[in-house]
Amino acid sequence: MSHEHFKECIEECLRCMQECNHCYDACLKEEHSGMMGECIRLDRECADICAYAAQAMSRNSPFAKQICSICTTICEACGNECKKHQHDHCQRCAENCFACAEACRKMAG
Amino acid sequence: MSHEHFKECIEECLRCMQECNHCYDACLKEEHSGMMGECIRLDRECADICAYAAQAMSRNSPFAKQICSICTTICEACGNECKKHQHDHCQRCAENCFACAEACRKMAG
Amino acid sequence: MSHEHFKECIEECLRCMQECNHCYDACLKEEHSGMMGECIRLDRECADICAYAAQAMSRNSPFAKQICSICTTICEACGNECKKHQHDHCQRCAENCFACAEACRKMAG
Amino acid sequence: MSHEHFKECIEECLRCMQECNHCYDACLKEEHSGMMGECIRLDRECADICAYAAQAMSRNSPFAKQICSICTTICEACGNECKKHQHDHCQRCAENCFACAEACRKMAG
Numbered sequence: 001m002s003h004e005h006f007k008e009c010i011e012e013c014l015r016c017m018q019e020c021n022h023c024y025d026a027c028l029k030e031e032h033s034g035m036m037g038e039c040i041r042l043d044r045e046c047a048d049i050c051a052y053a054a055q056a057m058s059r060n061s062p063f064a065k066q067i068c069s070i071c072t073t074i075c076e077a078c079g080n081e082c083k084k085h086q087h088d089h090c091q092r093c094a095e096n097c098f099a100c101a102e103a104c105r106k107m108a109g
Numbered sequence: 110m111s112h113e114h115f116k117e118c119i120e121e122c123l124r125c126m127q128e129c130n131h132c133y134d135a136c137l138k139e140e141h142s143g144m145m146g147e148c149i150r151l152d153r154e155c156a157d158i159c160a161y162a163a164q165a166m167s168r169n170s171p172f173a174k175q176i177c178s179i180c181t182t183i184c185e186a187c188g189n190e191c192k193k194h195q196h197d198h199c200q201r202c203a204e205n206c207f208a209c210a211e212a213c214r215k216m217a218g
Numbered sequence: 219m220s221h222e223h224f225k226e227c228i229e230e231c232l233r234c235m236q237e238c239n240h241c242y243d244a245c246l247k248e249e250h251s252g253m254m255g256e257c258i259r260l261d262r263e264c265a266d267i268c269a270y271a272a273q274a275m276s277r278n279s280p281f282a283k284q285i286c287s288i289c290t291t292i293c294e295a296c297g298n299e300c301k302k303h304q305h306d307h308c309q310r311c312a313e314n315c316f317a318c319a320e321a322c323r324k325m326a327g
Numbered sequence: 328m329s330h331e332h333f334k335e336c337i338e339e340c341l342r343c344m345q346e347c348n349h350c351y352d353a354c355l356k357e358e359h360s361g362m363m364g365e366c367i368r369l370d371r372e373c374a375d376i377c378a379y380a381a382q383a384m385s386r387n388s389p390f391a392k393q394i395c396s397i398c399t400t401i402c403e404a405c406g407n408e409c410k411k412h413q414h415d416h417c418q419r420c421a422e423n424c425f426a427c428a429e430a431c432r433k434m435a436g
Contacts, residue, residue: 014341014381021385028150034143041137044153045279047386051378052270054341058348059374061263062295066288074281123232123272130276154388156277160269161379163232167239168265170372172401179393186389246368252361259355262371 006057009068009107013057016075016100017050023082023093030087038081039090046078046097053104069108075101115166118177118212122166125184125209126159132191132202139196147190148199155187155206162213178217184210224275227286227321231275234293234318235268241300241311248305256299257308264296264315271322287326293319333384336395336434340384343402343427344377350409350420357414365408366417373405373424380431396435402428 024043027036053071057064079097082090133152136145162180166173188206191199242261245254271289275282297315300308351370354363380398384391406424409417 010345017382018337018385021382022387025387028146032143033146034141037137037142040149041280044277045274045281047382048270048273049281051382052266055266055344055348055374055378056263058345059262060349060352062259063263063267063288063292066291070281070284070288073284077280119236126273127228127276130273130278134278150389153386154383154390156273157379157382158390160273161375164235164239164265164269164375165372167236168371169240169243171368171404172372172376172397175397175400179390179397182393183390246364250361251364252359255355255360258367 006060006064006107009103010054010057012096012100012103013050013054013071016096017047017054019089019093019096020044020047020050020078023087023089026087026089036085039085042074042078042081043093046074049074050100057107065108068104072101072104072108075104115169115173115216118216119163119166121205121209121212122159122163122180125205126156126163128198128202128205129153129156129159129187132196132198135196135198145194148194151183151187151190152202155183158183159209166216174217177213181210181213181217184213224278224282224325227325228272228275230314230318230321231268231272231289234314235265235272237307237311237314238262238265238268238296241305241307244305244307254303257303260292260296260299261311264292267292268318275325283326286322290319290322290326293322333387333391333434336430337381337384339423339427339430340377340381340398343423344374344381346416346420346423347371347374347377347405350414350416353414353416363412366412369401369405369408370420373401376401377427384434392435395431399428399431399435402431 020043024040027033027040030036049071053067056067075097079094079101082097083094129152133149136142136149139145158180162176165176184206188203191203191206238261242258245251245258248254267289271285274285293315297312297319300315301312347370351367354360354367357363376398380394383394402424406421409424410421
């Protein structure tokens with residue numbers, strides 16, 4: 001599979017990584033950050049798997065499909081948590097998580 | 110420089126990575142996790158640089174010394190934050206951070 | 219699941235990460251490194267998933283089992299490649315890969 | 328410092344990460360990959376620091392500047408190696424490395 005083949009999915013993963021990290025940073029600064037524990041935790045999980053998946057696809061890893069499969073699961077879990085919270089950063093993060101989950105699901109095939 | 114040369118410093122980094130991640134998980138579960146924001150943030154920073162430094166040293170990276178230099182800085186910052194908190198996981202994490210900072214400082218030379 | 223629960227599997231992953239990176243470095247220096255392409259590639263894949271799995275387990279990731287499942291697959295692939303080559307670093311790496319695959323398989327349950 | 332502040336530098340790092348990984352994959356497949364050892368090694372070093380720097384900036388790491396400083400060094404080393412080789416993937420990688428080094432140098436301030 002070629003570098004180009006992965007292009008769209010890599011871009012979704014890198015966008016999702018950035019939004020998750022932004023949400024993580026913003027959650028840590030919220031006045032009631034104590035209520036945001038699950039969101040903080042899942043933001044890190046999701047940013048890390050997205051970074052890992054993007055690296056794997058861009059080096060044409062033989063394991064890219066399986067990595068995208070687990071990335072789908074983690075993006076969905078993070079999106080489901082984030083969408084419960086009214087903060088703009090959580091809502092925007094949820095949207096990016098679901099878009100990334102969709103791209104990874106196709107890639108995992 | 111050889112794999113063996115790095116052995117002690119790699120071990121300190123990997124121990125510190127584990128303690129930082131353990132402290133991160135425990136802080137997220139504390140009743141007053143809202144007060145633990147800086148600790149959570151620095152635990153992640155420190156776990157990530159320690160993992161990165163251990164990978165770099167074990168693959169004999171030409172940049173291992175500079176990476177250990179920044180690892181020293183981050184370990185000290187994390188240790189200084191953790192030692193402010195009375196939780197056992199914070200105190201143990203602080204100890205590991207300072208030990209790792211010391212090993213990385215020697216390596217950075 | 220607790221930090222301690224993961225202890226043995228984390229240790230196997232971190233040992234395997236180091237041996238894979240050592241093998242990667244040594245393969246790049248071999249006179250006939252052109253024949254070692256698959257070994258170099260899989261050493262990086264395996265070191266990276268092992269580092270990722272160890273981080274995930276030590277922060278008590280909700281996705282630790284699935285991550286260990288894919289780690290099993292990658293460790294086996296790397297071990298199977300490395301055991302084809304007579305270099306000491308390849309043989310030692312293969313042994314560590316198979317031991318890590320076994321620990322991750324149990325964890326993935 | 329805000330998420331937006333880092334935007335351009337994050338984008339350069341993520342582009343550079345992809346080109347380095349693409350060059351790494353292509354070098355491993357070259358007929359004379361034995362001559363490409365330093366390029367393969369530096370491509371991995373550079374992809375990994377770029378991924379790490381992008382993660383750090385997007386989570387508003389207190390250490391983003393120091394991380395960008397070391398990223399500058401590694402991007403330049405990788406660019407200098409890649410530009411020695413005539414392959415298209417090496418030449419394109421070199422260009423991206425130098426552009427990323429420039430963005431990181433500004434960020435490191």
